[in-house]
Amino acid sequence: MTENPEQENQTTPQSEEEIRIGVYTCYCGGNISDVVSCERVAKQMRDMPNVVISRTDMAMCSDGGQALIENDIKEKGVNRVVVGACAPSLHEKTFRGTVTRAGLNPYLYYHVGLREQDSWVHHSDHYAATEKAVRLMSTGLAKARLLQDLDSILLNAEKHALVIGGGIAGLRSALDIARRGLRVTLIEKSPFLGGRTAQLESVFPVNTAARDTLHPIIEAVMAHPNIDIFTQAEMISAAGYVGDYQVQIQQQSRGVSDDMAEATMEACKQEVPDEFNYGLTTRKVIYHAYPGCYPASPAVDWENYDGEPLVVKGQPTVLYNELKTFDLTVGAIVVATGFNPYEPRQGEYGYGEIPEVVTLPQLIRHLALFGDGKKLEWNGHPVRDVALVHCVGSREIDGIHEPHEDGQVNDYCSRVCCTANLHMAAELREHYPEVNVFNLYEDIRTYGRGHETYYHESLEKMVRFLRFHGDDRPEVVAAPKGDTHPVLVKVRDHLTWGEELEVPVDLVVLAVGFMPRDVGDLVEKLKISRGTDRFLAEVHPKLRPVETAVPGVILAGTAQGPMNIQETVAAASAAAAKVAALLASGEVELEPFVAKIDLEKCDGTGACVEVCEYEDAIALETFTVDGRQVQRAVVTPANCSGCGNCVSACPNRAVDVQGWTLAQYEAMVDAITLDIPELMEVEA
């Protein structure tokens, strides 16, 4: 032992209190005790300074084990507790609860991970593992001696959520949050609600019309008193922290008043490609997304409106976009910004070069607009043979497929397109039985309940399947003049022993995957992160699947990755549940492991502010000390992540992360270098 811990204790305000530590070495049902001699460890701990009691138990986390600790606190006056057991992620919270029940501050507990850090990784060397356990436990003791009461950070939470995105995810989230009694502001960038779902027709797995699913939820959202909807609106700035985000919303004018809507639309002659129909048709710049869309009044497409005056009822009228900006304080933000269908690059499978090559979303719109269920036509020509190609823009292989503009390939599976494609195949055969359908796939991934039926249905309806390898995708070429068909699809078919086959078709349909939306500005404003696939990333794929690393910013739906409607709605409801759990009590509780400034030592160098990577976490403020105006660092705990950058930067050691102070670290480092082997020899 190089230093006397008492020396450190003198610096803490609680130094006058006698430190009485209870140490518990858990067998973990054999997980630890099969390797580590827990009894030896416990015996060793008994002789350490400040240790009042050292025990073992088969399972400390059991009711009996926890009762041991509670009794020792109550009867033996134990005021610091160290348990050597599994990983802290598993039971640290359990034992914090135990000590709290016995009347101690929860942060007077320290958890040593003997299982993951020791017994599981050193099972072949019992002696060394026991020695390591003694070291780890001594380290825990060293820290425990310096533990202080800490209080969780309680923040007032605004019972109001912002939902960004008016697609089915945003709508579902908004409605669920509102039904829990919280206020919701829903903003949608486009003039109409419904998002991608509105562009679909019959959807799997039960062939319901997409709008029959969508419209009731839009109506419920529009009718709900707790929800404010702003279309053509964007969040332009965000500051603050969970429970208290200050956001700024900017909304464009709708452009025409309801009484003038019909006449203005009539007067408008300017046409642009209609993105709702993926460019298959054109629309006016004053428009409805689709008949029966929400809201019902038409809107001006400001991006495309050329500013020319319109002659409405004989009056030349110029439309003006009056931007309206307003501030909002919300407790949480739900990001439901959705996805874009992958747009194949020029020439990819002949797209953009051969007029008979379309995407699946385009075909869905085409059938919705022009399909009569009798004769299938494309470009005025009857369609006799159709090829559906899977995995377009999905499951690309780095080094084989051409990277996209950002240099990346879409190596992920878009999940939805397999079933969507098979659904289309079966539908075509159903409504246009004279049309032959060829389905070119790499793998059929009909993973969900009721999805596989579309595969079997397609087979039964005589859809022909051709299987290619991912590194050898089909080729689409224009047929030579005089051919019976306009397009040829060439594929090395692995169901036919890798033979080169040529499929003559009238239409090629590309089942395009999901592309992340360009939400770079939002990512920046909210400090959230993206995964390697460029979709927004959750903080933990299993345990916290809809939360971002930023407290109070929650993901909903396909902004996070490819999902079908069912999954999107489930994710949206999960997001709503998270928002409600955060805000419903009106308070947000955060762990106290944040930076704390010792104002005695701080002399306002600002080094901490420079290195801080979090917005508004630490700042210099002016104080009056002995009548002088001085700069001192001040931490906003809610914005601090406890990373410790400031601690390392401060030349005066004026900053510490609570619960992980420099003094504690030093004591732990000292403890881990103790000369234990000699002690162990004596025991052996």
Next chain:
Amino acid sequence: MATRIDPTLLYEIKEYGAVGIEKCFNCGNCTAICPLTSDEYPFPRNMIRRLQIGQRDKLVQHLDPWLCYYCGECSETCPKGAEPGETMMAMRRWLTAQYDWTGLSGKVYKGKGWIIAMLLVAAIVVIGLAALLAGPMVTSQVELNTFAPVHMIHIADLILAAALGIFLLSNLARMYFFVFGKEERQGIPLKIYLTGAWTLVFHTITQNRFSECEDSKRRWTNHLIIVAGYGTMFALIVVFLGWFQTDNIYPIYHPQRWLGYLAAGALIYGGVEAVLGRIRKEHEMHKHSHPSDWLFPILLVLLSASGLTIHFLRYAGLPMATYYAYVAHLVIMMMLYVTVGPMGKWAHLLFRPFAVYFQEVKAKAAQLQRETPAEAVASAAD
């Protein structure tokens, strides 16, 4: 060179009686379980796949359907209920139609109307010829050879046999040209055809490959009984008609009588057994029946039964009944040959043994191909 997909073939093969083939997802369980498949002839999956994508050129070269005897294990094992066994059956019909240069085969196989038309044509032709050429009907006693003089009937038989032979052999020649490509034919010396001839004779007589199907002993035996009965009767009628069709009354031990009884009995027994099997649908092979599958055994039974009827009516001394029965017998015979004859199911009696024979010829030729260069190298080294 890429093969072009032809989506029409799948619809077509369904007209030939394939059921459920569209459900096939190419897993290959059928081929894995098949007791008769081989590396060179990996059926049924190979063929089913080529049907799905419509590779007519490749399929017409296939011997596979003739090498299958429908034990039904593939259909039992198929996870999709795609009935590969029935597809093999349909392929035999399809191939028969491809070999048939008259084009009648496909029409009769695909359309019930054509079957009925052909049956009517047979009846009209035979009755018309009978009306035109038949001798006087002696009513005082049975004089069949006066009504239908045996030398005339024999000539008609020979004409019919020749016609059957011409159709059958010309179709067989087409089969040969389909199965062996031009280059392949040039590479096969006559010796190989000759040394394989025993296989042809052996399989024609025994249908031995049939017996290699698991649990097929009973069907094979029944088939052998039919073949033996048919062969005997065919010889009696085409070769020995002068001896067989007589107004003489022989004692029971006379070979003219017991040979006839045995052959007719075999045909009736085998035919009835086949029809009953299709009614019971116990065996996979009998679950799906194409009209031609019914017609062939039924006509065989009727043919034998009407033959026996003539015989018994003659022995009973009923002249008019005998004459009418005789005409009916000829009508049935003609019906058999124009519907399920050389352009139909009957033709398998040559296609099956020849398929086994061609398979052997191909194997020997391939062997020769493999050995020749080595020998050439060896001889060059000497």
